Amino acid sequence: MTTAAIRHGGPGNAISDVLTMIGRSIRLSRRNMDTLIMAVLLPLLMMSLFVYVFGGAISTGGVYINYVVPGTILLCVGYGAASTAMAVADDMHNGMIDRLRSMPISSFALLTGHVVASMARNGLSTTIVIVAAIAMGFRPNGSVADWLLTAGLLMLYVFALSWLAAGLGAIAKSVESASALSFFMLFLPYLSSAFVPTHTMPAFLRAISENQPITPVIETTRGLLTGTPIGDSGWTALVWTAGLLAFSFILATVLYRRHVSR
Numbered sequence: 001m002t003t004a005a006i007r008h009g010g011p012g013n014a015i016s017d018v019l020t021m022i023g024r025s026i027r028l029s030r031r032n033m034d035t036l037i038m039a040v041l042l043p044l045l046m047m048s049l050f051v052y053v054f055g056g057a058i059s060t061g062g063v064y065i066n067y068v069v070p071g072t073i074l075l076c077v078g079y080g081a082a083s084t085a086m087a088v089a090d091d092m093h094n095g096m097i098d099r100l101r102s103m104p105i106s107s108f109a110l111l112t113g114h115v116v117a118s119m120a121r122n123g124l125s126t127t128i129v130i131v132a133a134i135a136m137g138f139r140p141n142g143s144v145a146d147w148l149l150t151a152g153l154l155m156l157y158v159f160a161l162s163w164l165a166a167g168l169g170a171i172a173k174s175v176e177s178a179s180a181l182s183f184f185m186l187f188l189p190y191l192s193s194a195f196v197p198t199h200t201m202p203a204f205l206r207a208i209s210e211n212q213p214i215t216p217v218i219e220t221t222r223g224l225l226t227g228t229p230i231g232d233s234g235w236t237a238l239v240w241t242a243g244l245l246a247f248s249f250i251l252a253t254v255l256y257r258r259h260v261s262r
Contacts, residue, residue, distance in 0.1 A: 021113025028087065029117050037155050039083065040125045043076035044132055051136060052196055058196055059067035062226075064197060066140070069133045070222040071194025074214055076129045077154065080122040082182035087223055088169025089178035092259060111166045111256055118162035119155065126154065140225040150224045153237060157217055160245035167252035170259055193218055213240035 002209050047068060055064040063064040091097065091110060130138075142150070165182055172178035191208050192198075209215055216237035223230035 005241075017109035018112045018116075021109040022116045023113075025087070025113040025117030026120060029121055039076065039079040039121065040128050042079055043072050043125075043129055046075060047072040047129070047136070054195075060197055062228075063137075063139070065133065065137050065224065068195055068225045069130075069138045069140075070216050071189060071192065071223060072133070073126055073129060073154070073221065074157075074192075074194060074218055075120045075126055075186075075189045077158050078185045080125050081118055081158060082179070082185045083121070083164050084118040084162050084165035085169035085172065085178040085182040086175050088114050088166050089172040089175045092170060092172070093174060097259070101242065105157065107226050107252065111163075111170075111252055114166055114169075115159065115162040118165070119158050122158045122162075141227050142225045146224040150221050153217065153220060153224075153241070154239075156241050156245065160241055161243065163252050164248035167248060167255050170252060170255040188212065188214055188219075213237075213244060216240060 050058075050068050051065050055068070058064055060067040087207055088111065091114075096110070134140075140147075163184065168181040169178045191205065192212060193209060194214070198209045198215065201209055216233040217240070219228075219233035220230055220237045222228050223233065
């Protein structure tokens, strides 16, 4: 069977293909509730640990929960996006691609469906985390415009991270290896300003923390929601996220096409 069957139709057909795959991916997410629960539960446990166990020993110049919640939100979306890699890897190895080869479907529909489903899952899990944080004492003072800007930045970040996860899933040899490949999405927030100010870190860790994409996103989110200074973090976060999105989209589509052309 050749890959000629996976072809591009007109715009109407492509949109229909994408909507079909989005619906499929969302239904799969609803059936796989343990992944969604863990994407919410683990960030909540980490936030509770830092607030109630370590919070009294960490000085940030203000109420610690107001400091840690933006980092917890980024941790939450990292967990949610990482599950996209496993979902894509499962489709790559369970015969789904072979079935698509025999259908006149847009080659981008499958990945787009997984990415949009990831954004929907992350929207739900992030909302739950924010509501729980407010119940724990988080007191944001951002305006409606600040919240909208935060939502826009987080959506762009999740979009970029989900495409990166889709690319990792396309090259993974199994669902388990996809989970291992996406581990850095879960680990990188710990090497940022998510839980402690970067100036308290050793010099070599501070250099990593201050020059990676998650820190400016956290600092921008923290500034918008709690009124702390943003400085140039806003533009830095936007550049990092836009660059990550461009890289991730190209990577995912190239790797996916290489897989289906075998």
